[in-house]
Amino acid sequence: MDCLKQLPNEVARPRYERSRVTPGIAHIGVGGFHRAHQAMYLDDLMNAGRALDWGIVGIGVMPGDKRMQAALAEQDHLYTLVVKHPDGQREPRVIGSIIDYLFAPDDPEAVIECLADSAIRIVSLTVTEGGYNLHAVTGAFDLDHPDIRHDLHHPQRSVTTFGLVTEALARRRARGVAPFTLMSCDNIQGNGEVCKSAFVTFATARDPELGAWIAQHVAFPNAMVDRITPVTTEADIVELAERFGISDAWPVVCEPFTQWVVEEHFGCGRPPLEEVGVQVVEDVIPFELMKLRLLNASHQALTYFGYLAGYRYAHEVCRDPLFVDFLLAYMRHEGAPTLAPVPGIDIPRYCQTLIERFANPEIKDTLARLCAESSDRIPKWLVPVIREQLDAGGEIRLSAAVVASWARYAEGVDEQGVPIDVVDRLKTTLVPLARSQREQPTAFIENRALFGDLADDPRFRQAYLDALESLHRDGARGTLEALMARSG
Numbered sequence: 001m002d003c004l005k006q007l008p009n010e011v012a013r014p015r016y017e018r019s020r021v022t023p024g025i026a027h028i029g030v031g032g033f034h035r036a037h038q039a040m041y042l043d044d045l046m047n048a049g050r051a052l053d054w055g056i057v058g059i060g061v062m063p064g065d066k067r068m069q070a071a072l073a074e075q076d077h078l079y080t081l082v083v084k085h086p087d088g089q090r091e092p093r094v095i096g097s098i099i100d101y102l103f104a105p106d107d108p109e110a111v112i113e114c115l116a117d118s119a120i121r122i123v124s125l126t127v128t129e130g131g132y133n134l135h136a137v138t139g140a141f142d143l144d145h146p147d148i149r150h151d152l153h154h155p156q157r158s159v160t161t162f163g164l165v166t167e168a169l170a171r172r173r174a175r176g177v178a179p180f181t182l183m184s185c186d187n188i189q190g191n192g193e194v195c196k197s198a199f200v201t202f203a204t205a206r207d208p209e210l211g212a213w214i215a216q217h218v219a220f221p222n223a224m225v226d227r228i229t230p231v232t233t234e235a236d237i238v239e240l241a242e243r244f245g246i247s248d249a250w251p252v253v254c255e256p257f258t259q260w261v262v263e264e265h266f267g268c269g270r271p272p273l274e275e276v277g278v279q280v281v282e283d284v285i286p287f288e289l290m291k292l293r294l295l296n297a298s299h300q301a302l303t304y305f306g307y308l309a310g311y312r313y314a315h316e317v318c319r320d321p322l323f324v325d326f327l328l329a330y331m332r333h334e335g336a337p338t339l340a341p342v343p344g345i346d347i348p349r350y351c352q353t354l355i356e357r358f359a360n361p362e363i364k365d366t367l368a369r370l371c372a373e374s375s376d377r378i379p380k381w382l383v384p385v386i387r388e389q390l391d392a393g394g395e396i397r398l399s400a401a402v403v404a405s406w407a408r409y410a411e412g413v414d415e416q417g418v419p420i421d422v423v424d425r426l427k428t429t430l431v432p433l434a435r436s437q438r439e440q441p442t443a444f445i446e447n448r449a450l451f452g453d454l455a456d457d458p459r460f461r462q463a464y465l466d467a468l469e470s471l472h473r474d475g476a477r478g479t480l481e482a483l484m485a486r487s488g
Contacts, residue, residue, distance in 0.1 A: 115168030
């Protein structure tokens with residue numbers, strides 16, 4: 001490959017002949033996380049001389065994916081993964097496991113036929129928490145979405161992931177080809193089950209017999225994935241060129257830590273993932289709840305308070321002792337009590353490791369990124385903690401304060417009066433609610449589409465109102481100081 005020949009000698013690269021790699025996986029939603037995680041694990045296997053028949057075909061469905069297609073095509077679908085160590089060390093490596101990329105809006109038929117090919121045995125997804133088209137409270141699939149209605153009536157010209165995948169499964173069924181495994185790699189509790197519910201509901205609306213066939217014959221393994229992968233910046237691209245002599249249109253940067261736990265539930269085989277450190281288990285739920293309620297919920301706990309207090313990066317927040325005390329108190333006293341024992345994991349040590357990971361100054365994970373799309377995150381990661389703690393009579397003050405910090409952030413102006421760019425698919429609903437809460441303090445949590453009946457619980461409501469009043473009166477830092485004083 002010409003791109004590989006141009007690499008500096010000291011940069012790690014594929015040790016296998018890429019011309020021998022054939023497709024086995026189609027991945028929908030090729031972004032930074034997929035390339036720092038699943039694609040890296042496959043590259044590890046290929047470097048060991050294994051899994052050469054499990055090459056990845058990337059698939060873009062969203063309009064913005066066109067840029068990724070162009071960037072990868074110019075580089076023989078190679079890209080650089082840069083691990084950023086806390087001491088400033090950089091560890092660049094070129095990944096070769098992605099061998100093609102299809103952009104569905106340009107040619108949906110090509111995508112459908114790729115998925116229908118018997119060579120594809122796994123279709124994996126990173127489409128974000130909001131990509132499953134589910135109601136935040138009921139969990140029901142939204143069949144009334146205009147794009148979903150389009151795909152139900154025009155399956156061969158599908159514009160959604162659901163339409164493309166379902167049409168491919170319909171063709172495999174008609175041709176007598178075994179169905180592929182559908183594997184979600186998104187941060188959703190029971191992501192395999194959520195994925196199954198969404199696709200079966202869509203397929204059933206299109207054809208009840210097809211829906212029943214998918215429910216019976218398609219495997220949907222649950223998985224837990226973990227690696228902090230911030231958005232690639234122009235500075236990352238420049239540094240890679242100047243420091244290592246690598247010209248890469250879209251490299252990926254990430255932390256050293258990585259984890260993947262996946263359920264042993266595949267219908268058409270799988271790569272030997274356990275050979276490169278993947279935990280293949282019978283039950284993923286304890287691992288995924290640990291990650292969602294400790295890591296993901298803690299990101300929400302630090303981000304709004306941190307932003308309002310004037311910080312702009314996660315590592316800045318996690319080098320402030322007040323914020324560290326708050327995060328550890330949430331994890332120990334509210335998040336962790338909702339967890340069952342996790343095989344092989346020391347939870348207190350895991351909590352401390354999270355703080356160390358968040359504090360890595362080289363990652364420069366922006367609070368703006370962590371604050372985005374909160375309506376897809378808080379209801380899935382933090383609200384379940386609150387509900388379980390309420391049911392058990394446990395502590396919820398810190399969780400309620402996190403919800404209040406989101407509500408305060410959603411007002412769209414910080415403590416110095418500077419506008420905040422609220423990024424959320426429900427922005428037009430949330431910002432007006434947040435701005436009305438100085439006159440109607442419970443307005444934000446009375447949004448039952450996000451919080452259900454949580455506002456009706458007197459203990460949660462009072463804890464939330466106390467925190468919101470403090471945020472308006474004393475600011476983020478003053479609120480945390482008061483919370484920690486009570487905890488002490």
